[in-house]
Amino acid sequence: MDMNNFFENYLERDSLFINKSLLLSSYLPEEVLFRGDLIQEIANILAPALRVEKPSNLFVYGKTGTGKTLSLKYILKSMSEIAKKRDIPIKPVYINCKLKRVADTEYRLIAQIIKEFGKTDVPATGLPTDEIYNIFYSLVDTKKQVVLLVLDEIDQLTKKMGDGILYNLTRINSELKNAQIALIGISNNLVFAENLDPRVQSSLSEEELIFPPYNAVQIQDILRKRAQGAFRPDAIEPGVIEKCSAYAAREHGDARRAIDLLRVAGELADRENSSKITIPHLDDAEDKIESDKIVGTVTSQPKQHQMVLYAILLLTPSKRPFFTGEIYDVYAKVCKKAHYNVLTQRRISDILAEFDMLGIINAKIISKGRYGRTREVSLSLDDDMKRKIKEIIEKSLQI
DNA sequence: AGGTATTCACATGAAACTATTCTCTGAGTTAGG
DNA sequence: TAACTCAGAGAATAGTTTCATGTGAATACCTGT
Structure with missing residues (x-):
């Protein structure tokens, strides 16, 4: 019933953004800095x-x-x-x-x-x-x-x-x-x-x-220039740009990531009606980007892949690392129960390799000597994320 | 003790198979002249 | 007779299976001391 109010407010309060398109990856600036x-x-x-x-x-x-x-x-x-x-x-x-x-x-x-x-x-x-x-x-x-x-x-x-x-x-x-x-x-x-x-x-x-990668100072300049047009004046608390570029410089000077980070921070600040973008917003933005990325990749996986991931999630509370064979057993069991067809171990091996590429799991090939050679798989997600992903998969596979 | 040889449990590679989507072609069908 | 329908052949592609081969190091086995 106060829906109307909400929309009224939404329209009335002014956004921190003037022109968000400057922070989208499709934006082509007039001038390319440092290049x-x-x-x-x-x-x-x-x-x-x-x-x-x-x-x-x-x-x-x-x-x-x-x-x-x-x-x-x-x-x-x-x-x-x-x-x-x-x-x-x-x-x-x-x-x-x-x-x-x-x-x-x-x-x-x-x-x-x-x-x-x-x-x-x-x-x-x-x-x-x-x-x-x-x-x-x-x-x-x-x-x-x-x-x-x-x-x-x-x-x-x-x-x-x-x-x-x-x-x-x-x-x-x-x-x-x-x-x-x-x-x-x-x-x-x-x-x-x-x-x-x-x-x-x-x-x-x-x-x-x-x-070559940009260095932190260059990223700062790039950010400042984009931010100038994108946000209202004084929308950014001092130090935010610096921290933002420091994040990006740490990751081989990725300017795109820095810009994304700033945009998401702006969106978060906007949503909670804050008048400035602050450093906490930046931290939240980093979390959000990371978690959105994971959720995005998981939801876009095909069913069989999700099934494999589900098997890994079922295994994860038990002990630290697990091996291809164990994952396959669990996977096969879950598949059978849910009436999905069970793929070969050969295929699962490839799927695990793909997950490794995507960064969803950490896998490395180890040799256990007499006891064979296999992938040692571990999941580097916090429990919150695991729960979330598990729910997503359960919903999408109707388990 | 020290050195090889085995062996496990998969990894990795290649080829073949399956299913789906889409085009193209020509035979058969239809409707209008 | 022109237009239309429809089945079948051929391609591309994604996902998978089948078959074959590779592999690192903990153990088993041997050998000479």
Whole structure:
């Protein structure tokens, strides 16, 4: 009944935010701080495109949140503006290879590029792969032009399939008569190129750049600049920005995390009607981000994976670490009881490895000598979190 | 005692299988002329 | 006769199974002292 009041209040009280979009990861700033040199270098490498010559292929490394994507997008944007003004036939294409069910296979990657060229009716499946290549060729090769193909998170592409895709991509140019394609790969795995086919390696990374992490001071400046536009003046208590950037600098200078942290802290402060963002808000925000991340990954897991996790949760109060075999036994028992089909131990082994990758569990392979070799699994969550996850799984599997 | 050889309990890899989704094709069907 | 329907063939893809091979070190076994 005081719902109305609530909404009245909600509208009346002013938010700490003026423009939250500045703190979202989709935001592209006017100016990329501390990346001037690198941007200049990339610009040098890509500039020939403006004269409709094929630039060198480029490979960009750097950890998450070091501004790789941002810088590339920034450059592509200004290049396409100039190109539009002077009518230069350049086509920048940005594709994130990580996106599930969008561009994480060869077929879908090409299909996605074709979509970028404006042909939207590409079937999601059903065509042979070379057919889709043919569509692509006929679409691109209609006129003389330079395609700047940016492949973000390119390592995801090779992880699933081999490096054959990349080989095909580097080979495309020889199939084209008029158009030229420059490949720009972005990867946050610094050793990515090392286990690649040498032919691919040499042709893909004609040029290489490494994005170093930001240091704490730089992150502070970045935060301050974003915060300036995003929040009302004086919405942030002194020390908050400093602490926020210290958090991020501790984690290899991830600017994106710092910005997320600040935004969530702002949201929390807003929700409890506080007039300022304080350091406790920041701490809460860190917890919230962490817990949201875990809850998110757990809920998005397939049923069988959840079942395995459930088995681990059942085991966890008993003793410290447990082994694959024990987990499998419990898993099989629970599955049978809930009338799910029981997967092989081979599969469970892979699922456990996946969980390890996701950071949901800690697993390491140990040898118990005479008593075999196995994964030693432990769960690094506090009891609260465990309970929460257990409930989530029970609900989603209806156990 | 010191040195090998075994052995366990899985890990890891490769290939094949299953099920689902989607296109394309051509045969058969239908409705209108 | 043109338009429509529908089954079947072929692809891509995700998830899984089957089969095969690999593996680190605690034990068992041996050997010479």
